[in-house]
Amino acid sequence: MSEIQPETKQKIKNIKRERKVLKGRLKQERMRFFIRFFTTIALILFMGFFMRFKGLYMNPNSFKYVESSSVEIINNNIVPSYKIRAVLQTVNPPKGCILFARTGEIRKKLKQLGPVDNVYIRRYAFPARIQIIIRESTPVVTISPDLKAKPVAYFTDKGKLIGREYLPFKSDIKTLLILSYGNKGDDYHKWDISKINEFQKIAKYVETYTKEPVEYIDCRNPQDIYVKVKTLNIRIGKIDNSLYERIERLPSILATAKIDRSKIKYLDLSWEKVNYVKLK
Numbered sequence: 001m002s003e004i005q006p007e008t009k010q011k012i013k014n015i016k017r018e019r020k021v022l023k024g025r026l027k028q029e030r031m032r033f034f035i036r037f038f039t040t041i042a043l044i045l046f047m048g049f050f051m052r053f054k055g056l057y058m059n060p061n062s063f064k065y066v067e068s069s070s071v072e073i074i075n076n077n078i079v080p081s082y083k084i085r086a087v088l089q090t091v092n093p094p095k096g097c098i099l100f101a102r103t104g105e106i107r108k109k110l111k112q113l114g115p116v117d118n119v120y121i122r123r124y125a126f127p128a129r130i131q132i133i134i135r136e137s138t139p140v141v142t143i144s145p146d147l148k149a150k151p152v153a154y155f156t157d158k159g160k161l162i163g164r165e166y167l168p169f170k171s172d173i174k175t176l177l178i179l180s181y182g183n184k185g186d187d188y189h190k191w192d193i194s195k196i197n198e199f200q201k202i203a204k205y206v207e208t209y210t211k212e213p214v215e216y217i218d219c220r221n222p223q224d225i226y227v228k229v230k231t232l233n234i235r236i237g238k239i240d241n242s243l244y245e246r247i248e249r250l251p252s253i254l255a256t257a258k259i260d261r262s263k264i265k266y267l268d269l270s271w272e273k274v275n276y277v278k279l280k
Contacts, residue, residue: 055126159193186222237270
């Protein structure tokens with residue numbers, strides 16, 4: 001019998017080693033498969049058991065109660081909470097597990113409220129509840145027919161007109177007051193964002209050159225507009241191409257006049273080249 005060559009012995013050893021390694025890998029794969037399988041079954045059972053908890057489901061009557069603990073409303077400075085809850089009563093609470101419940105219908109309804117710019121809803125469990133975060137448009141201009149009358153409307157920074165049902169504001173909300181009757185000559189209901197921006201620009205110009213804050217702009221006669229600051233009433237006339245050049249002459253007029261401001265009825269800037277001081 002011929003003796004097995006060394007090369008053949010080495011090949012046999014390599015084959016046995018590869019088979020051993022392969023068996024080990026197959027054993028590991030089987031183990032991983034069983035672990036994944038039983039883990040998946042355990043997760044399914046756990047989720048099924050977990051989803052049975054009442055703390056994951058909102059009460060179907062959650063929106064019917066005024067002081068429901070299932071709903072928290074925050075960040076609403078203009079829209080009263082009772083108006084928001086009144087809207088909630090027109091929709092159904094989220095169904096199913098609160099963590100996966102859809103809230104699109106709630107957001108859609110609340111965004112129909114005039115001052116509301118956007119709505120964010122957070123969902124919580126144990127107990128199931130929602131937190132409604134309101135983002136309101138910024139008020140920039142308030143409309144009133146007279147200084148003694150309450151405001152009747154306001155404009156947002158996007159040019160949207162909001163009615164008196166959301167007025168008056170809280171004291172920390174500051175806007176530019178404009179006096180307007182809303183007549184056919186210059187109906188504020190037809191003002192757009194460019195018109196609102198124009199009034200804000202006029203106010204900033206006057207404040208820059210008088211060093212005093214604007215108290216209001218009187219637009220009740222669109223062809224004869226007045227701007228009131230703390231110590232002066234300024235007649236700017238109508239809004240035209242020369243308006244801002246006329247306002248820029250304010251410092252020189254005040255320096256030249258050298259009159260006690262309490263004796264001035266108004267400064268007249270309504271003329272293109274002629275300015276004068278009207279005394280009381």
